[in-house]
Amino acid sequence: MIADISIIKQNIEQDFATIKDAESLEQFRLKHLTKKGTLPVLVESLREIPKEDKPAIGKLINELRQYVEATFKEFKENLEAEESSVPLIDTSLPGRMPLKGHIHPIKKTLDTIISIFEGMGFTVAEGIDIEDDYHNYEALNFAEDHPARDMQDTFFIDDPRGDILLRSHTSPVQIRMMKSHPIPIRSIMPGRVYRNEALSARSLAEFHQIEGLYIDKNVTFADLKGTIVAFAKQMYGNNSQFRFRPSYFPFTEPSAEVDISCYLCSGKGCRICKHSGWLEICGCGMVHPQVLKNCGIDPEEYSGFAFGFGIERVTMLATGINDIRALYENDIRVLEQF
Ligand code: DAH
Numbered sequence: 420m421i422a423d424i425s426i427i428k429q430n431i432e433q434d435f436a437t438i439k440d441a442e443s444l445e446q447f448r449l450k451h452l453t454k455k456g457t458l459p460v461l462v463e464s465l466r467e468i469p470k471e472d473k474p475a476i477g478k479l480i481n482e483l484r485q486y487v488e489a490t491f492k493e494f495k496e497n498l499e500a501e502e503s504s505v506p507l508i509d510t511s512l513p514g515r516m517p518l519k520g521h522i523h524p525i526k527k528t529l530d531t532i533i534s535i536f537e538g539m540g541f542t543v544a545e546g547i548d549i550e551d552d553y554h555n556y557e558a559l560n561f562a563e564d565h566p567a568r569d570m571q572d573t574f575f576i577d578d579p580r581g582d583i584l585l586r587s588h589t590s591p592v593q594i595r596m597m598k599s600h601p602i603p604i605r606s607i608m609p610g611r612v613y614r615n616e617a618l619s620a621r622s623l624a625e626f627h628q629i630e631g632l633y634i635d636k637n638v639t640f641a642d643l644k645g646t647i648v649a650f651a652k653q654m655y656g657n658n659s660q661f662r663f664r665p666s667y668f669p670f671t672e673p674s675a676e677v678d679i680s681c682y683l684c685s686g687k688g689c690r691i692c693k694h695s696g697w698l699e700i701c702g703c704g705m706v707h708p709q710v711l712k713n714c715g716i717d718p719e720e721y722s723g724f725a726f727g728f729g730i731e732r733v734t735m736l737a738t739g740i741n742d743i744r745a746l747y748e749n750d751i752r753v754l755e756q757f
Contacts (some may be wrong), residue, residue, distance in 0.1 A: 420468065424479050427457060431487055438494050441502070447494075451487065458484055524757045525627060525746055528734040529609055532629055535653045536607045539646065541631065544606045546592030548613070552582035554591035558713045559670040572615035574624075585613035589630035590670060593706075593725055596632060597714035602721055603635035609730070620742040627730035632706070634716065634723030640673070640705055643724035647677055647703060654733075655682050662697065671704025671725055682736075691736070698736060701728035 451457040571587035592608035608630040660680035681692035688694040703726035708718035
């Protein structure tokens with residue numbers, strides 16, 4: 420009997436060694452501690468032991484029972500403690516990406532353009548959206564009956580003061596800068612502009628422009644060319660080609676329009692450049708002496724250049740978006756691509 424007890428003890432000890440989780444703990448309990456389990460059966464067998472052997476055998480069985488119960492309790496407590504310290508996160512689940520906002524493509528273009536010009540020493544200035552005829556046209560050398568006024572279909576505002584309008588370009592900010600800032604002036608002026616245009620894939624009634632102005636002594640057309648080319652190389656890449664075409668704006672003389680070689684087809688001709696190989700990027704010119712005079716600047720002493728371009732057009736070329744309305748519909752399926 421004594422030998423049996425020691426074998427049972429060995430078996431139980433082996434089974435203790437297999438306990439590693441709730442399931443093996445339960446297996447152990449079922450095998451050894453339940454009514455038909457090893458330990459209760461052993462205790463039960465004490466009844467059949469001859470009276471004189473009972474004290475010795477009973478002691479051994481009792482010791483074994485105490486040892487098994489105490490060790491089992493210890494295992495159980497350790498497992499429970501381990502379980503409660505396990506975080507209730509299933510790390511094998513696929514992650515859920517947080518929804519992330521995007522900078523709007525127009526704002527991105529604007530930020531890029533601003534940082535390039537800031538790198539060349541230009542400051543950023545802003546004007547006002549509701550202008551008067553004087554700043555939007557007259558001071559910029561558009562005479563009252565000048566046909567160039569028809570180039571920009573203007574929204575006029577019914578106002579007892581008369582001549583109030585939504586600015587049709589950012590050029591009036593030039594006038595405000597020249598009238599209020601000491602020379603030298605070297606600024607870019609981004610902002611919204613408004614034109615009474617039919618909405619289409621190419622035009623909107625409200626869009627953005629960026630104006631540039633540099634006034635100082637001895638500013639020449641070479642400075643204008645150098646500045647535009649330096650900007651465009653940073654914006655469109657070093658290999659771009661440029662051409663300046665003579666043009667007309669009432670507030671600059673001489674005036675030009677700048678084209679860059681189409682960066683999609685490298686000038687070979689494609690749908691985007693309408694098979695010409697060139698993309699128009701901006702209007703520019705030397706500030707007209709009359710405009711300088713209108714702002715109290717002596718054209719004999721000072722000269723300057725100005726330029727202006729549309730932000731939407733630059734954005735469309737950069738993103739491949741070919742309908743300008745897509746930039747304003749705020750369709751998340753469009754915006755999340757940029
Ligand atoms: N204001 C002109 C427009 O909206 C663009 C422009 C052309 C601005 C030439 C300039 C410039 O400053 O020099 O069509």
